[in-house]
Amino acid sequence: MESADSGGSPQGKPLEDALDECLESKASSSPNYRQNLERVVTDWIGFCRDRDVETLEAVSQRLMGNYAGHLARRVEAGESDAIDGGITASTAWTYYDYVSAFLTWAVKWDYLAENPAEKGPARESMPDRPSSGEYERQYWQPAQRQAILEFVRRRVDSAYREPVAPTPILHKRLRDRAFVATIAYSGVRGGEIVKDPNDPRRTGISWTDVDLEAGTMWILGKNQEREPAQLPDQASTPLQRWYEAYDPPSDDWPVFPSLHVPTLSRKLGSELGSEERDRRTERRGYWTVALEAGVEPSSITTEGARSVMRRLSAAADVPELEDGEYLKPHGARRGVGELLYKEKGHQRAQRTLRHADPKTTSQMYSHIEASELAEDNTEVFDGE
Template sequence: MAGNIEVLGNGRYRLRASIGTGKNRKVFRKNIRCETPMKDDGKFPREVELELAKFVAAVSENKVSRSNMTFRQFTETVWLPDYAERKLKTKTLVRYKEMLDSRIYDALGHIRISKLSPTHLNKFYKQLEEPIEKKSKTGEIITENLSARTIEHHHDLISSILGKAVKWDYIVSNPAQKADPPKVEESERPFLEEDEIKKVMDALSKEPLKYQSMILLDLFSGLRRGELMGLNWTDIDFINNTITINKTSNYTTDTGIYEDTVKTKKSNRTISMPVFVMSILRGYYSEQKKYKDKKREKGKLLFENDKLFIQHNGKPMHPDTPTKWWPKFLEKNNLPHVNFHGLRHTNASIMTALGFDIVTGSGRLGHARKDTFLNTYSHMLTTKEKGVAAAMDKEFNPHPKQRKVYRLKKI
């Protein structure tokens, strides 16, 4: 199959390739841009010839879009029913639909997927960076900016959708791969320092057993919030001092509180717990049992379940409750602000400080891959690395008195 190139001017070229003959002949066109000028001998730049070769190959393999579907049509009639609704977890699907309905469809929904370009996407990302006016809970008009991380989430969703369009032969290439969302500055994960952990534990001793158990369990297990809320008493082994994580408890407006599977296969795990945490948990178990018995006698226990954390009527605790209670507790006790997920990071810092290896840390936290632990908590490992030389010096230096550090004097 042959193809040809048409010069449009200003560095723009139109590629043509066809398939079939006679009445069945179908011509495909693709416009590209190349900054390299035409050669003096009239030959096209090599980049353009390579693009033509790829385009002709794509046409011959029937991988060029023949669809006039818009981005919204493809997403709603193909991507959602054929992939998202079958493969994604409920909470993830709800979040994706919110992103599509609130911003993405308005900006890109009307554009044909075969015409969608990196320029369209870059323009959309730039719009997302602009301040937005919205009403606060008190009715006041406030201005907010989307973070680079949030914009990146929009980019990832768009790229995922278009990636499926490529895989299923709706389009030839994924324009999101050539787009430039704002760069996300990686920051160190917030966590509690050792002295702050002790202050938190001291302040917790004055709180109800339910909240003592909730915070200490999360602090010394590193569970994700959904995993913590998903725990049943049957998951607690008081004899061997272990807990088993095999489900999550989540919430969406449409579904309410519901149970789901854990994030990955590696998230199914059994981990050991400190004796003092299990002791507090045992006290909470006895307290909750008495509470439920009294409620049951009065006919006010409306929901029967085995969850560790419940509401006053027996219904599973709302998954947002820990994230709302925790900052109020910190503020009340003049403790530094670390979000609830920071307890998971704190657990990682504890394991790192105690010298546990990456495999152990990754396993306890339920990471699908060991390098997730390394990438997420590398700053903690760097801090610990600084003590390696000192430990070697202490253990092997044949002249301990020669540990003095000499500094050059300024001249």
């Protein structure tokens, strides 16, 4: 066994060196798993160093009990509105399980005789491990994303077949497809691109906020600051097609306008007068009149966006949806992050979702980390 002098610590394997070896031995594991293991165990090593523990051999059951208590206090902080830096119980267990996996590796390679994290007293301070049902959230799965996108694509294609659908119907289908593609692939929050009646600053994005060639759009983020968000080709292509058909009189017009007839009627009445509105709409649709008269519509609202998704989800053959359930806009955001987290790692998911705190990303996708822990533990015990 290797030994090193760690500045007054007992002779033994320095924790940092052990982590490097552990990560090297897990080269065949997913990059995401190794990245998360390194991040969590590095934080734990800092916890150990603050308590004058710098080698594997010095890690005790009492130390792990103190670590469990530390995590429990962070969970309590997370339940308080007055304290920052809190975490959920599921995240606390994710962190503890990563450290335990590291110590299990140390046992496997004879650095430790047993895993102190797995001893009963060490875990007593941990919060109850939540069941999966306590923190289930909707995440658009790939099959669901493909189903709803294929459905809105077919609706657009159908509207263009001879005889071509009237302008209001054609535009509604193009708008719906562009909206679904945007939330399905960009990872933005619904309230960042449509109107929020409860926030006067959130009026919905306009075409001046969108650069289809660059694949970006400027949004008002959760932090109340304007920031860029990505528009992958899968989203920018439907948006381009919508823009060309829409042909708004000004790029100040909303990207996702409300086509709600009563809303358009009030807007036209306000701009044209009720008599002129009634005269113009006698033979033409309200939306057509608004375009011709240059009367700018308002953006669809957050509730309107949810209504769109309810309508589309009910009509499309979306797998794994219970009766009455629909694909929620925020479920699209989580689905984007989930796929990026699995395929590209924690940092890419965090950057795409624009989480200021990496812990938020870890908390949201702790179920993936737990699954990868299970795979790692399967590998550890494969020979038994």
